[in-house]
Amino acid sequence: MTDPEIDYGAVFKSLPGMVALLTPDLVYADANEAYLHAAGRTREQVVGRCLFDVFPDNPSDSGASGARNLLVSLQRVLATAERDGMALQRYDVQSLQRPGEWEERYWSPVNAPVLGPDGRVVLIVHRVEEVTELISARGVPEGSRPRVLEAELYSRARELQEVNERLRQAHSREREVALVLQAAMLPAPGDIGHHRAAVRYRPAVGALNICGDWYDLVDLPGDRIAVAVGDVVGHGLHAAGVMGQLRSALSAASLVADGPAQALEALGLYARSVSGAENTTAVETYIDWDTCTLTYSSAGHLPPALLRAQGDVEFLDGATDPPLGARPEHVPRPQAATGFAEGDTLVLYTDGLIERRAEDIDAGLARLANALTRHQGAHPEAQADAILLDLLPPGGTTDDTALVIVRL
Template sequence: MTDSAIDYTAVFQTLPGMVALLTPELVYADVNDEFVRVSGRSREQLVGRYLFDVFPDNPHDPASTGMRNLEASLYRVLATGERDAMALQRYDVEDPERPGEWQERYWSPVNAPLLGPDGKVALILHRVEEVTELIRARGRGGRGGRSRVLEAELYTRARELQELNERLRQAHSREREVALALQEAMLPARRQVSPHHRAAVRYRPALGALNVCGDWYDLVDLVDGHRVGVSVGDVVGHGLEAAGVMGQLRSALSAASRVAEGPAQALDVLGRYAHVVDGAESATAVTTFIDFTRHTITYSSAGHLPPVLVHPDGRAEFLDGATDTPLDARPDPIPRPQAQTAFTPGATLVLYTDGLVERRGEDIDTGLARLADALDRNRDQDPETLADTVLLELLPPGGATDDTALIVVRL
């Protein structure tokens, strides 16, 4: 039988487990017959409706966290484009025939992405394993006592796992809040950013508790008065440790830039400093010196993604002529390369970190092309508006899995 002869609609409807298709807005696009039967809802009560309008949290029992955990899982799938298998969850489901009465159910969900031609999540396949009867202790003939013991043990382990997951979530949340506060204190405020030039800076933390606080940015007026140093960097790691390393590297590069002859020398100094900083291994950075008198940009990169110079006609020039290894990559550092390019007044320089352009399963050139296109189409916007537009167009709707730093400078 060929694929064209298979009725996949019929296959979907007769799947033995509960299966639903959800849109990226978490609206039911379709459900199979088993989902209708087990959920106790008709197709009309499901298809076209927001998932958590159909299955809300039980307002009378804060311990019932299944719906909240499911929501977090679905947003992880949207952000990462990867399958997410959940632990056994307790759900309180409102009786469709007795509003206000709630039934305790136990479901084991798996959420898998269906990608569209653009590589983004077009639908989520939401499969549910119904295990309520396994959890409930009901005697069945001579095996009733033994069954009750096994099921009670399974129930206890499931509740312990849920409580452990909640404690871990709270611990990660506290660390995230402290790390973000530390980073905010270390990064320069908007009012401190090159007050004599039109520039916008943005930082967006990653989705969830991990992968935050490793990215940084800096803009400094150099000592000769007509040049500005613009830099971004990325520290491997997350949380408080990454925030601490980030602060040390940013401060060191800021100081080095004020006395260095050029960006390559500034990165040479930073590389030597990174060699004695625990946690700075494989950190990357790129720095540019903008000369507003000569209309030139001199730049050097230590393993970082190239800045983008958007010319007034919309042409995007990636500054990749002086790319070298990450900081502390060599036991004996050698002088780093640097390059120079000219700009026309009215051009825009953009520096960023990988959270803006990198996506799992996608070539980096695709993300860079997406960035160049967004900058071309919106090049007439002022820096503040352009920064917001770029983040809106390039970051996933549910948030990225890596933090993102962005600098937009109008030349």
């Protein structure tokens, strides 16, 4: 039995709520029947025309701000490619039956982007809730509605502002404690043995989405080390606690495991007993200078980057498996190996370094490869600083970032 074909055009026109589609130039591409009916306009009077030509502000009302506020919201959607909800707006509509007269209306708009293949906004879904009848039903005299509504909205806004301030203060305290805990549990920066290495951790800015990332370097018997990074799903104090448990467990497993796959297998079994560890990603690499071999295994994590001395960048993606705890049954994890030469550089990182909203992951990997090539030959410490400067936005990101660089 095949699924029935859906006529999405008919569905759009039949939606019970007011919905219009706008181009990036804020021209009506379409409007459903509910929108046209509530607005008192025909399709011919709307489609193909700019929204603000169809619904301008009342010129006789010097305090009218509905069009201005709506324009700001629509421009925000175009700039951020994110949904934007608006507070209740008074937006008077000109009467077509009585030219020169304006009908007092109260609308609550929500604007949402429709993205094209390149991540850019190609349409805006402009949804409107008509609440004029609700305001009228309260029994407030027509001339007093703006004043009464303004006072009520102001009171509600103050209440929300106070709640938000209390939440902000609580989040700020939790963030500070989580960062201190994170710093205490991560290894101190510096070279490992006689090998040059650099580590960096950058917390998310302006958010609690912090303290789920970790890095680790373990000195192994012989001229070998184990290097790992991981990312716990979640944030704040709980994520920092889970991170500490998983990092310590992997560090211990690395000392006795035959290779990174076996170490991640042990970590995966342990993660099943740790609340909040589900779907954690991690990647571990064993570096053996005696055999000039890198052995690696990944539990759903981004691939390590190997910068060759001649400038080529190779992403080690030959042994990728699902995140920790993602399988109901235990299955041996894959492992792969590759050779390296003196002067090569190994780079492990978490997603905050390269992932950006509405962008394909390949674009972030290419950006990392270009940065590594540009700063080839620099000391790992200088290279780490340069890569963070190149790849992280000046204002920071909404996800934390861990970075490990080892000169081979």
